[in-house]
Amino acid sequence: MAILLLIMIYLAFISLGLPDSLLGAAWPVMQTDFAQPLETAGLLYMIIAAGTILSSLASGWLNEKLGTGKVTCISVALTALALLGIGYSTSLAWLIICAIPLGLGAGAIDASLNNYVALHYKAHHMHWLHCFWGVGASIGPIMxxxxxxNQGTWRAGYVTIAYIQFSLAFLLVLALPLWAIVSQKTKTEEEHKVNPDDPKLDYEVKPLKIKGVKYALFTFFFYxxxxxxxxxWGSSYLVNSKGLSAAMAAQGVSFFYTGIMIGRLITGFILLKVSxxxxxxxxxxxxxxxxxxxxxxxLPVMMSLVGFTIVGLGLAPIYPCMIHETPVRFGKTHSQSIIGYQMAVAYTGTTFLPPMLGLIASYTSIAIFPYFALAYVIAMLxxxxxxxxxxxxxxxx
Structure with missing residues (x-):
């Protein structure tokens, strides 16, 4: 039962990754279709991220009221509706409306499933889980x-992925009984060396007052x-600064997500031997x-593509390692709340940092892109x- 549920969770994370890379890959063409300036993509990203922040902060309450299984089903269905709406949008106003449920659905899935896996499965599963997010994020730009x-349109990509999401939502409904069964049988104390009575951790204090939590939030923000x-902005940078076609640039961005995917797959195997x-x-x-x-x-444009891939490989272990360490570092009593905070702050970074680059680039040049990327990496470190x-x-x- 635990393995079957894990497969469903992996599929849910593929669905979480699929929409994440679509806007960036399609924007060079969408920008022309909707007659919008470059920075409008940043606005849409902010709206999506704002919804994600709200649902991440509410994840503890939602899980308590509905359970992880129902939250996941509803969230996947919500993202499917949003993607379908974007695919048929005829104006910027409709894009903005559809961006709201897209963000709400993504945040609820992310926070709920991350905490569930951190508590109920071993560390290598967390990396493979996020590897499957990379599968979805890599497939998105390729599609x-x-x-x-082949069809000269970005709309078919959104619509196709919407139907994939609807199919997954149906499978998750069928799998709802598995969540309760696995939760009852899994002994989280065997998976984590966390003692609720550990005197080194003050479990009476509020989550944000626990030592180290704020630095964790800072790291997630810049990650x-x-x-x-x-x-x-990777696709726009490759088109406008490196001279690639929109289709080739979309494939170039997929190298970044492929680097994340492969890195997390490898890290999962490493964690079978190293902890x-x-x-x-x-x-x-x-x-x-x-x-x-x-x-x-x-350097030549091919080295830029190599750079994208290497950044992806480097980012691969960071997010899942930090998530899985949350119950160990801060205690499983507060893990759902802290993971929710981490997701919220992470998406706050998504809300403000890329749009800030887009706004500045609209007054200067997209050539500033790699300098911002480097600055964010240094801050994260x-x-x-x-x-x-x-x-x-x-x-x-």
């Missing part, structure tokens, strides 16, 4: 590129800033730093190292 090349910036999450996070951040520096150097230092101090105490 969009296919439809733009999602990097990921969403490359996903949203040092902090080391994996540090290696990932240094790798992302190298990839971002490649984007800045005046600083936050993570500060968190690690605080965790080491707590252990010594």
């Amino acid at each position: 969009m590129s296919y439809y733009m090349v 999602c800033g990097v990921e969403s910036t490359l996903g949203l 040092d999450h902090q080391l994996l996070i540090r290696i990932g951040q240094i790798t992302a730093l190298i990839g971002a520096m490649l984007l800045i150097l005046p 600083i936050g993570s190292e500060k968190l690690n230092e605080m965790m080491r101090t707590r252990i010594r105490e």
Whole structure:
């Protein structure tokens, strides 16, 4: 039963990844169709992210009222409706309306499933879970590129993925009884070395007052800033600064998501033998730093594509490692709330950092893109190292 449910959770994360990369891949063409300036994509991204923040913050309450299974079903159906609406939108106003449920659905899935897997499954499953998000995020631009090349439209990409989401929502409805069965049989204490009575953790304090939580939030803020910036503006950068066609640029952005996917698949296998999450996070951040520096150097366009891939490989272990460490670092008593906060702050980074780049680029040039990406990676690294230092101090105490 646990394996069957895990398969359904993996499928749900594919569905979570599918829409995430569509807007960035399609925007060079959508921008022309809707006669909008470059920065409008940033506005849409902000609206999607705002919905995600709200549903992430409400994830604890939603799970308590409905349970993870029902929250996941409803959220997938909501994203399917939103994607279908975008595919048939005739104006910017409709895009804005459809962006709201798209964000609400994504945030609820993300926070709920991350906490469920952190509590009920081993660490390598968390990485493979996010690897499947990478599968969805990689397929999205490839499908969009296919439809733009063969049918000359971005709309078919949105509509097709909407129907995939509806199919998954139906399967999740059928799988609803599995959630209760697995929750009853899984012993979370065996999966995490977390003792609710650990004197080193004050479980009476509010989640945001626990030592290290704020540095974790800071790291998530810039992690999602990097990921969403490359996903949203990477295609526009490759078209306008590197001279690639829109279809080729969409495929180039898929290399970034493929790097995330492959990196998380490999990390899952590494964690079968090695359990040092902090080391994996540090290696990932240094790798992302190298990839971002490649984007800045005046190299041939193929090296830019290599840079995108290396940044993806570097980002791969960071998010799932930090999520799975949440119950260990801060206690499972507060894990759902803290993971919800982490998702909310992460999507706050998504809300403000890419649009800020788009706004500045509209007055200057999209050529500033790699410099912003590098700055976000450096900020993420600083936050993570500060968190690690605080965790080491707590252990010594």
